Amino acid sequence: MSEGFSVTAARVDDFEGFREAVHGSHVDVMQLERGKLHGSLTHVGIGNFSLSIGSFSAGIRTQRTSKEQKLIVGMLLGSTNRVTHWSYDMQPGDVLVIPPSIDHDGRLFGASSYAAIRLDLTDVASIFGGETDLADPATWTAKNHYKANPSIGSVAIHRLRKIVSSLADPNIDLSEQSADFWRRSITDAMMATVMHSLPSDNSGLPLSAIRLVRNVEHYVDTVGVRPVHISEICAEFGVSRRSLHRAFDEVLGMGPVTFLRYKRLCWIHSVLRESDPAQTTVAEVALQHGFIELGRFAHYYHMLFGEHPSETLRSHSGGFTISRAATERNSIARLSG
Numbered sequence: 197m198s199e200g201f202s203v204t205a206a207r208v209d210d211f212e213g214f215r216e217a218v219h220g221s222h223v224d225v226m227q228l229e230r231g232k233l234h235g236s237l238t239h240v241g242i243g244n245f246s247l248s249i250g251s252f253s254a255g256i257r258t259q260r261t262s263k264e265q266k267l268i269v270g271m272l273l274g275s276t277n278r279v280t281h282w283s284y285d286m287q288p289g290d291v292l293v294i295p296p297s298i299d300h301d302g303r304l305f306g307a308s309s310y311a312a313i314r315l316d317l318t319d320v321a322s323i324f325g326g327e328t329d330l331a332d333p334a335t336w337t338a339k340n341h342y343k344a345n346p347s348i349g350s351v352a353i354h355r356l357r358k359i360v361s362s363l364a365d366p367n368i369d370l371s372e373q374s375a376d377f378w379r380r381s382i383t384d385a386m387m388a389t390v391m392h393s394l395p396s397d398n399s400g401l402p403l404s405a406i407r408l409v410r411n412v413e414h415y416v417d418t419v420g421v422r423p424v425h426i427s428e429i430c431a432e433f434g435v436s437r438r439s440l441h442r443a444f445d446e447v448l449g450m451g452p453v454t455f456l457r458y459k460r461l462c463w464i465h466s467v468l469r470e471s472d473p474a475q476t477t478v479a480e481v482a483l484q485h486g487f488i489e490l491g492r493f494a495h496y497y498h499m500l501f502g503e504h505p506s507e508t509l510r511s512h513s514g515g516f517t518i519s520r521a522a523t524e525r526n527s528i529a530r531l532s533g
Contacts (some may be wrong), residue, residue: 289349325431
């Protein structure tokens with residue numbers, strides 16, 4: 197397992213339990229709605245990056261005096277009543293940017309749930325490479341509120357919950373490369389609303405479409421059998437997602453996300469074919485290669501290969517038996533001759 201990866205989950209039975217609502221950041225919390233407060237907190241740590249997801253059953257007031265040089269980006273996942281942060285009214289899927297050393301206050305009038313990531317400003321260039329505005333640390337030095345497109349927000353919320361649920365499985369042994377992929381995936385979901393708010397990219401491709409696609413294919417092939425996130429590609433080649441999508445659509449007739457998914461499916465097929473079903477599970481291999489929804493993964497896999505992943509995995513023992521039987525028959529034939 198990656199040494200920089202950790203997941204902690206806890207039940208909370210009072211408002212004091214939410215004073216570390218964002219991992220590593222102290223928040224003063226007051227309960228302002230009657231009733232027994234209960235909830236839950238989950239923290240996912242990947243290197244210097246962390247994701248916190250919390251839910252609570254009663255209205256609270258939050259205040260944070262920050263002296264740390266960490267950027268916090270939060271998303272409202274759900275609420276039963278009004279939610280305000282600073283002077284902004286928040287709706288589920290909305291994203292809040294809390295820059296380093298900026299005080300923050302919020303009022304949540306009822307049961308609510310949230311997600312927040314905490315990262316270094318020095319990391320934004322590598323995370324958002326190719327997205328000129330987002331890759332500039334100066335972009336993140338002012339507090340901001342991004343309103344969610346309802347469809348984009350709901351997809352992001354669902355994906356965040358699904359990722360955290362899967363990573364919290366104590367039986368998952370996540371490699372360092374897979375942990376980095378999921379760090380990028382978490383950031384991607386959190387930033388979907390922000391990305392949607394960016395102005396259209398009308399610039400031309402920095403490389404010819406064919407050359408760019410070939411360079412991407414070469415990069416993916418040389419990094420080894422591990423999941424490659426689209427944000428990693430954009431950072432490596434200094435292109436925006438819109439430019440990358442135009443190039444792939446022009447050359448291959450599909451987007452880069454689809455291409456990377458096909459690549460991961462091919463890797464999984466090879467891994468399953470060579471694995472021992474007594475020591476390997478489909479779910480573990482799928483997660484290591486960037487898939488969390490097993491039903492959707494199995495659908496993609498079957499559509500591409502015409503067989504279920506469990507069939508590919510079982511073919512290990514079947515292939516071994518057939519091969520051994522063939523060897524034995526050949527040996528008998530030679531002895532008989």
